Amino acid sequence: MMNLSGKVALVTGASRGIGAAVAKILASQGATVIAAARAANAAATVSSITEAGGTAEAVSVDVTDAANVESMVSAAIGKHGRVDILVNNAGIARDQLLMRMKREDWDAVIATNLTAAFTCSQAVLRQMIKQRAGRIINISSVVGQMGNAGQVNYAASKAGLIGMTKALAREVASRSITVNAVAPGLIETDMTRALSADTSKNWASQIPLGRLGSPEDVAWTVCFLASDEAAYITGQVVAVNGGMYT
Numbered sequence: 047m048m049n050l051s052g053k054v055a056l057v058t059g060a061s062r063g064i065g066a067a068v069a070k071i072l073a074s075q076g077a078t079v080i081a082a083a084r085a086a087n088a089a090a091t092v093s094s095i096t097e098a099g100g101t102a103e104a105v106s107v108d109v110t111d112a113a114n115v116e117s118m119v120s121a122a123i124g125k126h127g128r129v130d131i132l133v134n135n136a137g138i139a140r141d142q143l144l145m146r147m148k149r150e151d152w153d154a155v156i157a158t159n160l161t162a163a164f165t166c167s168q169a170v171l172r173q174m175i176k177q178r179a180g181r182i183i184n185i186s187s188v189v190g191q192m193g194n195a196g197q198v199n200y201a202a203s204k205a206g207l208i209g210m211t212k213a214l215a216r217e218v219a220s221r222s223i224t225v226n227a228v229a230p231g232l233i234e235t236d237m238t239r240a241l242s243a244d245t246s247k248n249w250a251s252q253i254p255l256g257r258l259g260s261p262e263d264v265a266w267t268v269c270f271l272a273s274d275e276a277a278y279i280t281g282q283v284v285a286v287n288g289g290m291y292t
Contacts, residue, residue: 048075049075050072050076050131050273051076052076053076053077053078054077054080054122054129055069055077055079055080055131055133055272056122056129056133057069057082058082058107058133058135059135059136060083061091062091063233063235064233064235064261065081065091066088066090066094066261067260067265068133068268068269069092069095069102070091070094070265071265071269072265073102074098075269077272078126079095079101080102081102081104082109082118083107084107084108088105105121105122109165109166110158115165115169116169119166119170123173129174129180132166132167133272134166134182134183137159137203138155139155139197140200141196141200155200155203156203156206158203159203159206163184167225174218175218175221178221179221179223180221180222181226181271181272181276182224182226183227183228184228185230186208186227187230188231188232188291190204190205191205191208191229208227211227211282211283224271226281227282227284228284229283229287230287231285231288231290232258232290233259233261233263238258249290252290253288253289254288255288255289257288264286267286271284
C-alpha cells in the first residue's frame, strides 16, 4: 500500500466518476483531500471519505475562472500550509462532427479540459517549488492518443494535456516536482454511459481485456504516481485502457 499520510491532495472534478474514485483512494492511503467541483457537487464524495475514516473537504470552484482557482488554492495553502498533489481531472465532452461543431462547444471543451489544467497547475506551482516537492497528474484520454470521429474538440484537449505534461515535467524537475498524465480508455462513467449502445459495443470490442475499465482502475494508477514510490517517473503518459491502444 502507498503511504500518503501528511500529504494534501487537490482533485478537480471530484463529484463523480474518475474524480470521485481518485479522491476516495488518495484519502484511503492517508492523504487529506480537497475535493473540488462546481457548487456543492463534491459533498457526496467527501461524505463517503469521512464515513470511511478519511479526511476530506469539499470546495466549490469553476475551473474555467482563473480568479476562482487562485482563491481556492490560496485558501488551501492558508489552511493546510501546503499542496502536495494536484490531479487535473475536471472535464467535459460536447461531441459533434467537425463540420457541424459549434464554436462555443469547441471553446467550452478546451477551456474546461485543457486551459483549466494550465490554470490549476500554475496556481499550485509556487507552493510546490517552495516545498521543493510535488506531484501534478493530468487525466488525459486514449482519445487524445488515437483520435475518434466526432470528438475533435475532446481529442484536441486531451492531446494538449499530454504535450503540456511533457513540457512542464522538464520545467520543474529540478525542484523535485513530477508531472505525469494518465490516459484512460473506455471507463464506466456517466460520460461513457451517455454513448449510444452501438458506439459502446464498438469500442468495447476493441479492448483485448474484454471489459470496460472502472474508475478505480484509473484511480489506483493516479495514486501510484502521487506516491513516493513514483519519485523517478516524470513526463510520462500511463495508459489505462485494457490494451485497446498501445
